[in-house]
Structure formats: C-alpha cells, structure tokens
Amino acid sequence: MKLLVTGCAGFIGSNFVYYYLRKYKDSFIVGLDKLTYAGNLENLSKLTEEEKQRFVFIRGDINNNELLNHIFEKYNIDVVVNFAAESHVDRSIFEPHVFIKTNVLGVQSLLSVAMEHWFRGDKWLEGKRFIQISTDEVYGSLGPEGYFTENTPLDPHSPYSASKAGGDLIAKAYYDTFKMPVIITRCSNNYGPYQFPEKLIPLMIWNALNHKELPVYGDGKNIRDWLYVEDHCKAIDLVIEKGKIGEVYNIGGHNERENIYVVKKIIEVLRRKTGDDKINEDLIKFVKDRPGHDRRYAMDPTKIQTELGWKHTYSFEEGLEITIDWYLNNLDWVRNTISGEYLKFYEKNYLGR
Numbered sequence: 596m597k598l599l600v601t602g603c604a605g606f607i608g609s610n611f612v613y614y615y616l617r618k619y620k621d622s623f624i625v626g627l628d629k630l631t632y633a634g635n636l637e638n639l640s641k642l643t644e645e646e647k648q649r650f651v652f653i654r655g656d657i658n659n660n661e662l663l664n665h666i667f668e669k670y671n672i673d674v675v676v677n678f679a680a681e682s683h684v685d686r687s688i689f690e691p692h693v694f695i696k697t698n699v700l701g702v703q704s705l706l707s708v709a710m711e712h713w714f715r716g717d718k719w720l721e722g723k724r725f726i727q728i729s730t731d732e733v734y735g736s737l738g739p740e741g742y743f744t745e746n747t748p749l750d751p752h753s754p755y756s757a758s759k760a761g762g763d764l765i766a767k768a769y770y771d772t773f774k775m776p777v778i779i780t781r782c783s784n785n786y787g788p789y790q791f792p793e794k795l796i797p798l799m800i801w802n803a804l805n806h807k808e809l810p811v812y813g814d815g816k817n818i819r820d821w822l823y824v825e826d827h828c829k830a831i832d833l834v835i836e837k838g839k840i841g842e843v844y845n846i847g848g849h850n851e852r853e854n855i856y857v858v859k860k861i862i863e864v865l866r867r868k869t870g871d872d873k874i875n876e877d878l879i880k881f882v883k884d885r886p887g888h889d890r891r892y893a894m895d896p897t898k899i900q901t902e903l904g905w906k907h908t909y910s911f912e913e914g915l916e917i918t919i920d921w922y923l924n925n926l927d928w929v930r931n932t933i934s935g936e937y938l939k940f941y942e943k944n945y946l947g948r
C-alpha cells in the first residue's frame with residue numbers, strides 16, 4: 596500500500612508515519628510537508644534505516660498542483676491521508692487567510708489531483724481512499740450536557756474551525772458529486788510526543804520547567820476531550836482498512852477535563868518527576884479569554900467503536916505521564932523547535948538528497 600501523508604512533519608502526521616511504517620512492513624509512505632513553523636523533520640529522525648527505505652520526504656505545498664501531479668504519477672498513490680493544515684486556533688485569530696489557503700483551498704487541490712489520477716474512463720480505480728483529517732471543533736461548542744455525534748450540525752466559531760469545516764464540506768462534495776472515495780475523520784484534542792509547544796499541554800510543560808507563568812484563558816473551566824495521539828493513529832489505520840466511503844467518523848476517548856485541571860495535573864506530575872518545588876500553582880495566571888472561546892468539546896465515538904471496533908487505550912492521566920516523560924527526555928527538541936533551529940536539521944539531512 597502506498598500512502599501520501601501530507602503534514603508528515605507535524606505533530607500527528609509524524610506520529611502516524613512511525614505508527615504505520617512499523618505496523619505494516621510492506622507499506623510505503625510519501626510524506627509531503629511545506630515545513631511551516633510547525634513542521635519539523637527532526638520529528639522523523641527516529642526512523643530506522645529499514646523504515647527510511649520505505650519513506651520519501653518531499654518539501655512542498657498541498658496547493659501546488661504541479662507537484663501533486665508529479666507525486667501521483669511517480670508513486671501510484673493508493674491512499675491520501677491529509678493532515679496538512681494550519682492547526683492553531685490562536686494564530687487563526689491573527690492571520691485567518693493562511694488558514695483558508697491551506698485548510699480549504701489546499702484540500703480542494705489535493706482532491707482534484709487525486710481525482711485526475713484515480714478516476715479512469717467512467718469509474719474509480721479499486722482500493723483508493725482519501726482520508727480528510729478533521730476536528731471536533733467544526734461542531735462548535737457544547738453546554739454542560741451532551742456529545743457531538745456525526746449528525747451534529749457544523750457550527751464553527753474560530754477562523755481555524757471554519758476553515759476545517761470548509762475543507763470537510765468540499766471533501767464531502769467530491770463524494771456527493773463524483774462518488775470519490777472520501778472519508779472524513781473528526782478527532783478531539785490530541786496530545787503526546789512532538790506536539791509544537793504553542794498548544795496547551797506542551798506549552799504548560801515548558802513554561803513550568805522554566806518557572807514561567809502558566810497563562811490560563813478566562814476562568815479555566817473550558818473543557819476539552821483529550822486523546823493520546825497513538826490512539827488517534829490507530830483509529831485512522833482502522834478507517835483506512837475498514838471505513839465506509841462517504842462516511843464521517845468521530846474519534847474521542849471520553850476523557851473530558853477542565854483546562855485548569857490539566858494545568859494543575861501537569862504541575863503535580865512535573866514536580867513529582869523533577870523534585871523542583873518552584874514548579875507549583877503560584878505559576879498559574881488567569882489571563883484574558885480567547886475571543887470566541889468554545890466552552891466544551893466532547894465526542895460520541897459510538898460509530899467508530901461499533902462499526903470499526905476502535906477503542907482508546909490510554910486514560911488522560913496515563914497518556915499525560917508518558918507525554919511528560921517524553922518532553923523531559925527531549926528538551927533539546929523543544930529548544931530547537933521554538934528557536935527555529937529545526938530548519939537546520941532539514942538543511943543538513945534532506946537538502947540536496
């Protein structure tokens with residue numbers, strides 16, 4: 596099976612490349628990534644020599660149809676897994692246009708090029724799949740009760756979630772109109788190794804280790820439904836194998852936590868692991884709320900559980916322990932990532948190959 600994994604140098608994309616190459620020894624992945632500030636090839640530096648034989652990296656934009664055509668022609672792609680996106684809500688408030696460009700127009704480019712190569716005569720080639728990786732945020736915000744199901748109407752509030760909803764709708768339109776083999780997955784908040792330290796969990800870990808303020812938006816009682824990234828990768832694997840085309844699958848592990856709980860838990864675990872008493876709750880600072888801040892996300896994953904047999908394996912507290920250990924063991928990675936040094940890794944190891 597030949598996969599095109601876009602956004603392969605980002606957080607979830609890189610975790611997925613490891614997961615898939617290790618599980619399927621006959622698989623081959625073409626990884627495409629623009630290497631924005633969030634894409635870091637150091638994330639893939641743990642591939643073994645054998646795995647590197649089954650992985651090709653191409654630096655490029657999902658909006659570049661010429662490049663996409665070249666990739667489809669050269670590699671005879673079976674499955675597209677589209678992780679490439681601008682992914683941070685706060686950034687979308689300041690520069691929405693790049694979100695629309697990648698998360699909406701980029702999806703359309705990928706769909707149209709895949710269609711050009713997969714639709715022959717009057718039918719689709721066998722076994723092709725286009726997996727659009729989306730998010731619970733497209734459903735908007737919940738009150739204290741209830742869950743998002745696949746039938747919950749889309750009601751995005753941030754430029755990020757609106758752009759993801761736009762990508763979903765154009766992907767759905769390719770199925771509705773052309774019967775393209777598209778599947779959309781919507782996952783809740785991920786956490787784990789290689790997450791860029793702008794997102795809540797790695798940001799709090801890094802700031803706490805450096806005795807810097809821990810900025811909690813609003814009253815800290817917004818709720819997110821946390822999923823360890825490996826559980827997300829397993830779900831995508833199942834969707835590729837058994838998912839029904841034209842369908843949407845919600846992914847979440849019933850791990851709802853208030854933000855303030857998450858921050859206090861990080862402090863507790865970090866202090867225990869480092870023995871550093873300066874890591875304490877005095878570091879918490881309640882700051883101005885994020886504009887349009889969604890109050891609560893919670894996924895109903897019944898469909899993927901009953902139809903595809905998926906189940907999450909890690910509780911939030913288990914996943915957080917593993918994640919904190921990973922960050923403690925990879926402090927240089929964080930330093931490189933936030934200083935921009937990561938591009939040197941690309942220049943040294945990949946340019947001119």
Ligand code: NAD
Binds near residue numbers: 628632633657697701
């Ligand atoms: P990330 O920001 O860590 O990685 C995104 C990657 O896409 C980066 O490597 C970046 O360089 C690349 N990229 C950006 N624009 C590109 C373009 N135009 N062409 C090619 N590559 C480009 O994001 P992530 O957290 O790994 O998220 C991956 C996907 O999963 C996104 O589609 C996101 O919407 C979705 N998602 C994320 C979460 C989460 O909690 N992180 C939850 C649900 C869904």
Ligand code: TDX
Binds near residue numbers: 784793810854
């Ligand atoms: O400094 C902070 N303080 C704070 O209180 C940051 C960065 C965040 N927060 C809050 C905002 C959210 O309620 O923590 C929660 C989590 O924030 P983020 O890590 O920015 O994630 P979120 O906005 O929930 O979006 C994430 O999950 C869904 C990903 O970034 C998206 O890509 C994904 O689609």
